[in-house]
Amino acid sequence: MHLKKIALLNFKNISQEELALCPGINCLVGDNGAGKTNVVDAVYYLSMCKSSLPMTDGQSIRHGADFFLVEGTYASDAGKRETIVCSFSRKGGKVLKRNGKEYERLSDHVGLIPAVIVSPADSALISDAADERRRYLNAFISQLDRAYLGSVMRYNAVLAERNRLLKTRPDETMLQIYDMQLCEHGKAIHARRQEFAERLQPVTAAYYSILSGDREQVELHYKSELNDRPFEEILLDARQKDIVNEFTTAGIHRDDLVLKIGGYPLRKYGSQGQQKSFLIALKLAQYAVVAQTKGERPILLLDDLFDKLDAGRVEQLIRLVSDDTFGQILITDCNPTRLKRILDKAGGDYTLFSVAEGAVTQERAAAEDPAEGPAGNAAENAANTPENASENATEDSAKGAEKERSVQPESTDEQP
Numbered sequence: 001m002h003l004k005k006i007a008l009l010n011f012k013n014i015s016q017e018e019l020a021l022c023p024g025i026n027c028l029v030g031d032n033g034a035g036k037t038n039v040v041d042a043v044y045y046l047s048m049c050k051s052s053l054p055m056t057d058g059q060s061i062r063h064g065a066d067f068f069l070v071e072g073t074y075a076s077d078a079g080k081r082e083t084i085v086c087s088f089s090r091k092g093g094k095v096l097k098r099n100g101k102e103y104e105r106l107s108d109h110v111g112l113i114p115a116v117i118v119s120p121a122d123s124a125l126i127s128d129a130a131d132e133r134r135r136y137l138n139a140f141i142s143q144l145d146r147a148y149l150g151s152v153m154r155y156n157a158v159l160a161e162r163n164r165l166l167k168t169r170p171d172e173t174m175l176q177i178y179d180m181q182l183c184e185h186g187k188a189i190h191a192r193r194q195e196f197a198e199r200l201q202p203v204t205a206a207y208y209s210i211l212s213g214d215r216e217q218v219e220l221h222y223k224s225e226l227n228d229r230p231f232e233e234i235l236l237d238a239r240q241k242d243i244v245n246e247f248t249t250a251g252i253h254r255d256d257l258v259l260k261i262g263g264y265p266l267r268k269y270g271s272q273g274q275q276k277s278f279l280i281a282l283k284l285a286q287y288a289v290v291a292q293t294k295g296e297r298p299i300l301l302l303d304d305l306f307d308k309l310d311a312g313r314v315e316q317l318i319r320l321v322s323d324d325t326f327g328q329i330l331i332t333d334c335n336p337t338r339l340k341r342i343l344d345k346a347g348g349d350y351t352l353f354s355v356a357e358g359a360v361t362q363e364r365a366a367a368e369d370p371a372e373g374p375a376g377n378a379a380e381n382a383a384n385t386p387e388n389a390s391e392n393a394t395e396d397s398a399k400g401a402e403k404e405r406s407v408q409p410e411s412t413d414e415q416p
Contacts (some may be wrong), residue, residue, distance in 0.1 A: 001113050001296050002328035003043060005073040010065035012038040013358040022351040022366035023075075025322070025329045025343065029336035030355035036332040039353075039360065040117070040301045043330060046072040046084050047115035047299070048139065049096055049106045054121075057088040066090050074113060077296055077327070084113065107153070111143040114298035116287045120307045122279045126267050130256035134416060137193050137257060140286055144293050148192045155185040155416050159248060166246045175239065183231045186252045189416065190226045196289065197222035197257060203285035204278075211316055212277040216262040220282070224255040253416035276308040280317060287326070297327030305333055315342050322348040 002023040008014045013035050028036040041060075044052040051060060061068045067089035074082040085097045096103045103109055124132045142149040162178040165171065201220055208218045225234050231251070238250040259266040259278065266278055290298045300321065305314055321329055333339040336354070343350050352364035 001074055001076045003072050003074055007071040008042050009069040010062040011042055011068045011070055012060055014038055017360045023328050025350035027350055027352045028332045028355050032334055034355040035358040036355045037303050040303045040330055042070045044115055044117055045070055045086055047113045052117050107149050114143045114290045116283055116298050117301040118280055118283045119303035126275050133257040141192055141196055151185045151188045158182055163247050166242055170243055179235045186231050190252050194222050199289050200285045203288050204281045207281035207284045218278055219260045221258050223258045272308045300329045302331045305331055318342050318346045322346045
């Protein structure tokens, strides 16, 4: 799937702009605060119905305006066309339309146009609490499995009701009913998280080795009480503690995605470069899993590429994503000379836009007409991703490649 054209109206600092994109690499260059990330975020918005940043819809409206609108025209790898329009107004709320027809539920759209983003905000996956990593898993898996998203939403609703009950005089019968519902939805969530964590692990390790040349082995695994014993037993054992604390202390809303390097926690023992390389490897692994599962290449968004990465690693990344395994890519950087040098060295074609104070100007067009470029073969490209060779990923890595709501102890709601 690639984005042929995107139009933005009153979106953040962008008054009104329209960009024609090529199916390959698209670069946005300009000073910090110019609006490059806002364009990338608009692309993400059209895929996920929300910002990639921790902000409300209202905060995405340009100062002095009452609404924003983002419209995207897409072509799938099979040649199918889609037009998506997302708007938000302070009075009318959010409206999402596909080919002119309004969605009844925003969740029905998630997964139609898969996108993977790499940005400085990803550092929260390492530095922040477990709820950030659960949120990442939820967003990732929801693009591939609509039933999973439904399970998360229902688990959230039941968990909120159970927590409200615990703040009053708990009724044992109602607790049992809520526990049965939590178990039903929680088991489904746990199974899918476990599955996708296992699929991510070898591909992440392989990409990390390629990107960093580091001999340190990286790993990730899904940590959950449900790995060791039944959810029913966990809830029953925690019931008295829950009554005393007045919130649900056990369940899949307490799970975590554990990230390690050399057998030790990445947060404590990984350098900034190692942490950034790990996060990029994780997102590229996510890309591979999505492409293999859907038979459709996602849009890859690389925001502020040089954040905590030296030029050598950026060059390696650009070479990596320039082959036919990857589809459409948007890259932002504040140094046009540096980025053009690396892209020219990689040898691939690209479209270049300059961004200044919310205004976007095309400086260079790719040789391929963005309106007529080939969509490519999704099945063939998906087959070339490391996901389809995951059984070899551990061996390749060893060779170095040579080359949504629960209650915290402080009673703060979080995603399961």
